[in-house]
Amino acid sequence: MVPRPSRREMLGLAGVGATAIFAGCSGFTSSNGARYSLQSSPRGGTSLLELFRWKPRRQALHVRRHADELVATLLDAGELTTEAQPLGPYDPSETPPPAYVEHEDAYYRVRVTDxxxxSLDRWEFWLEPVERAPPEATVVDAPVEGLSKLDAEIVERATQDAIGAVVSDEDLSAADHGERGVVYFDPMGPDESQLVPNPPFEYVRVDPDTEFLDEKQTLRAHAAKGSVKTKRYVHETERVADSRSELLEILRSHLDATLDDVEGDVRDIVTEISVGNGIYTEREPISDALTDLLERLGVDSPSPPDSNRGVRRWRRHYEYDGGYYRTTLRIRND
Structure with a gap:
């Protein structure tokens, strides 16, 4: 399946962060204004080197399974192309944060450059929810038993998609190829799997593992090859420093603010997002303290989004009390 948040991930993303209340935050008395939330990580800060260290993205199965090989290719060759998911860093809505890596006694910046x-011709394994199996069919109750680690994960992921389709009343058989189950994107080839071209079973019965369904579900296995619409991501590295001291100078240039000298309510907010709950929220009109802090962080014109836009977002990096942090300001009309 072309990478997208799973239904379980979507439920997690819908969670509401804690709200911190400080003196002077008059915006909390109204629920009508736009919501401003400032969230920082990691809790308690980290080193400057770690803050901007490249951490390869490993969400998609085909990337995670071959991540070490892909990273080595990128560092040795200076460029790499991946399918369906970038190795990172990447942010489709804005410029991603800088990311650096050490390789053979030198330091490199990693970028997605294109x-x-x-449209790619790729295999897909998926499970179709059905009312019941034919009377003469063999139904497998433990489909992952005896499978390789890779195939077991593919079956588990396809099962999650099938159960999610039942819960949301979606017809997976009507979905486009590549949107029904697990796609064998390069470098994960079908020769690594026993599920394609001929699955070792046709029908399975699984526990739905969700509060929305009470009974076990019957699913039919499919393996098909066809055209998948997705994206290719081109990565490149650039040698930027030959010593740690040179790299640190570059990293300091990415900091938007040093907040050790803030006082009063502004310091309360910084402490809350840095070593407290990690998130601070106000409703419009925002307090003078939050306004001052956003100015220090270099957030220009932090006004709410237009009515037809869901959220505005700014990402910043700062130093506070010996630690280094990344923070994100989100403004949404809700």
Missing amino acids: VESV
Whole structure:
């Protein structure tokens, strides 16, 4: 499946962060204004090197399974192309944060330099929810038993998609190829799997593992090859420093503010997002303290989004009390 948040991930993303209340935050008395939330990580700060260290993205199965090989190729060759998911860093809505890596006694910046929409011919394994299996069919109750680690994960992921389709009343058989189950994107080839071209079972019965369904579900296995619409991500590295001291000078240039000298309510907010709950929220009109802090962070014109836009977002990096942090301001009309 072309990478997208799973239904379980979507439920997690819908969670509401804690709200911190400080003196002078008059915006909390109204629920009608736009919501301003400032969230920082990691809790308690980290080193400057760690803050901007490249951490390869490993969400998609085909990337995670071959992550070490992909990273080595990128560092040795200076460029790499991946399918369906970038190795990172990447943010489709804005410029991603800088990311650096050490390789053979030198330091490199890693970038995604190009994104291309493509159609690829790829295998897909998926499970179709059905009312019941034919009387003569063999139904497997433990489909992952005896499978390789890779195939077991593919079956588990396809099962989650199938159960999610039942809960949301979606017809997976009507979905486009590549949107029904797990796609074998490069470098994960079908030769690594026993599920394609001929699955070892046709029908399975699984526990739905959700509060929305009470009974076990019957699913039919499919393996098909066809055209998948996805993206290709081109990565490149740039040698930027030959010593740690040179790199640190570059990293300091990415900091938007040093907040050790803030006082009063502004310091209360900084302490809350840095070593407290990690998130601070106000309703419009925002307090003078939050306004001052956003100015220090270099957030220009932090006004709410237009009515037809869901959220505005700014990402910043700062130093506070010996630690280094990344923070994100989100403004939404809700």
